[in-house]
Amino acid sequence: MEVPVLLQNIFQYIDKNEQVYIQCLTEAVKIPSVSGIPNYREDVFRMVYWMEEKLKVLGVITEVCDIGTQVISTTENNSTKIALAPVLLGQLGNDPKKKTILVYGHLDVQPAAKEDGWDTEPFKLIQKNGKLYGRGASDDKGPCIAWLNAVEAYQKLNHEIPVNIKFIFEGMEECGSVGLEGFLKKRSDFLESVNCVCISDARWLGTKTPCLIYGLRGTCYFSIEIECASKDLHSGTFGGSVFEAMSDLVFLLDSLVDSSGKILVPDILEDVLPTTCEELKTYENIDFCVKEFKKAVGCEQLLHEDKIKILTNTWRYPSLSIHGIEGAFSDHGSKTVIPKKVIGKFSIRIVPNQDPEKIAKLVIDYLDKKWKTRKSPNNYKTSLTFSSKPWLSSVSHYNYTAAIKATEFAYNRKPDMIRIGGSIPVTLTFQEIMDKNVLVLPIGAGDDNAHSQNEKINIANLIQGTKLLAAYIFEISCVKEH
The missing domain is CATH 3.40.630.10 (Zn peptidases)
Structure with missing residues (x-):
């Protein structure tokens, strides 16, 4: 031109x-x-x-x-x-x-x-x-x-x-x-x-x-807060005698998504618009190399190895990622402590037609039910930190x-x-x-x-x-x- x-x-x-x-x-x-x-x-x-x-x-x-x-x-x-x-x-x-x-x-x-x-x-x-x-x-x-x-x-x-x-x-x-x-x-x-x-x-x-x-995609960012004691505890003195907050948190985080990337919260996909044949055809001509993408990530295997599946799962379907744990020991070396309080952080990337308020209710209700099955006496709370449509x-x-x-x-x-x-x-x-x-x-x-x-x-x-x-x-x- x-x-x-x-x-x-x-x-x-x-x-x-x-x-x-x-x-x-x-x-x-x-x-x-x-x-x-x-x-x-x-x-x-x-x-x-x-x-x-x-x-x-x-x-x-x-x-x-x-x-x-x-x-x-x-x-x-x-x-x-x-x-x-x-x-x-x-x-x-x-x-x-x-x-x-x-x-x-x-x-x-x-x-x-x-x-x-x-x-x-x-x-x-x-x-x-x-x-x-x-x-x-x-x-x-x-x-x-x-x-x-x-x-x-x-x-x-x-x-x-x-x-x-x-x-x-x-x-x-x-x-x-x-x-x-x-x-x-x-x-x-x-x-x-x-x-x-x-x-x-x-x-x-x-x-x-x-x-x-x-x-x-939009974002729903959550925090799970669990408290087990009034102070950090020595694992040698107290390990085996308390319900540890970190164990509770790991249990809840592990219940959110499986190894294939599927979000385990019920009805999370209810409002996601289905892909159309016309839409999928537009993906075929997009310049996207799976090998180059994998190299940029720096991994040997992806959740999906097909171009269109990668694009649809990162563009027009929600995904859940676990980001970190506040309150846990994270420096180099060893520290034999039981943290008194930990906060797990995760987010869900939501897609068009999904409403942040509805997603938040689904997630919090699901984790509340999971928490009851844990039967832990610790203080627990899941909350939506922020969201965007x-x-x-x-x-x-x-x-x-x-x-x-x-x-x-x-x-x-x-x-x-x-x-x-x-x-x-x-x-x-x-x-x-x-x-x-x-x-x-x-x-x-x-x-x-x-x-x-x-x-x-x-x-x-x-x-x-x-x-x-x-x-x-x-x-x-x-x-x-x-």
């Missing part, structure tokens, strides 16, 4: 400024904006203000918005309030004759430490073999910066930006976007005049073919039509249309509050190790992704609403 002359010029500018973009990402990764650890909250604030300064340079009118506080447990019986990371709003242009796109990204990251298994320091961007390693490089600082790069390319070449752009950057996404939905409802004034939404917080399915994402978008909307054409300009090939198994709670929030089409437009590759050790973004993905966003801006201005 022949690329318009305007975009050819912009693409050339982007190619020439590769090192500038890498330096910008280096600055961003250096800020350890970990939202899930209270001691890092100041760094999340710092990251928000860093981004605000970058937007101001581009002439964006900005507003840093306080969205309240959250209660954090400090000890078993004490808690404190700390400020939620602010939301950064930005507006570039207000021409009523132009379409207005809303761009969303998040500036917070998952925890990371070199001793967790990183080959390099996670908060120092390292360039190696065409890849940029660092926490947040792909999720989501790299894509956020790519938006800045795309806008700057238009401005530096004196090309009028053909759309109005509104930015929303938050700092609590890795904690479930705490406080964001309430804030957006209060700031409906900012959302007015928006025609469509674009989110670049995701990655491709594989490593070669660009993708557009139209569906996400699944999301589906309309791919026939011009938002997707523009993104498809932009992908062809940037990569010279059509994108795969996919759903993914992860959750981006804000997608449904935008769709429900604004009643506008939401597009997830990823630029990172499927092997970027988001949330894992050695997170990275390929330099090629950063550069071509910047071109993609620039082309998307152009195409949105060209298509007609329907």
Whole structure:
């Protein structure tokens, strides 16, 4: 497909400024904006203000918005309030004759430490073999910066930006976007005049073919709390005389899912929409290699070895994962202690047509019944920690039509249309509050190790992704609403 002359010029500018973009990402990764650890909250604030300064340079009118506080447990019986990371709003242009796109990204990251298994320091961007390693490089600082790069390319070449752009950057996404939905409802004034939404917080399915994402699973996150004593106990002195909380917890966790990945909670699949023959046919042409996927995972065997079964089980069926046990000894070495209290954590990724409240009731009722069969005198409680709904978008909307054409300009090939198994709670929030089409437009590759050790973004993905966003801006201005 022949690329318009305007975009050819912009693409050339982007190619020439590769090192500038890498330096910008280096600055961003250096800020350890970990939202899930209270001691890092100041760094999340710092990251928000860093981004605000970058937007101001581009002439964006900005507003840093306080969205309240959250209660954090400090000890078993004490808690404190700390400020939620602010939301950064930005507006570039207000021409009523132009379409207005809303761009969303998040500036917070998952925890990371070199001793967790990183080959390099996670908060120092390292360039190696065409890849940029660092926490947040792909999720989501790299894509956020790519938006800045795309806008700057238009401005530096004196090309009028053909759309109005509104930015929303938050700092609590890795904690479930705490406080964001309430804030957006209060700031409906900012959302007015928006025609469509674009989110670049995701990655491709594989490593070669660009993708557009139209569906996400939701999340129901649970905790099982069991207490057996008023203090930790010596196993030599008390082992064999008490009902141990850890044994109870392992019993309950083991009752949730079998070795084939089947969730054992009754009626959990009741509301799942059946797959259609037409839907399964679309999966056949998707660029997905089971061998490559297995290599990326780093395992010898998967629950399913068939391409379509893997895709359907990670996209459109729920799955249950056990995440950890709080209160148990987890350091290196040995410790012969019976913990007084343990908290097991697990989640279910839910799919369209499943309701978080109904799923929570099914799970809690099931575990309550299992607990009765255990006949333990210990204190027990299962609760829903947080939840987010699944999301589906309309791919026939011009938002997707523009993104498809932009992908062809940037990569010279059509994108795969996919759903993914992860959750981006804000997608449904935008769709429900604004009643506008939401597009997830990823630029990172499927092997970027988001949330894992050695997170990275390929330099090629950063550069071509910047071109993609620039082309998307152009195409949105060209298509007609329907």
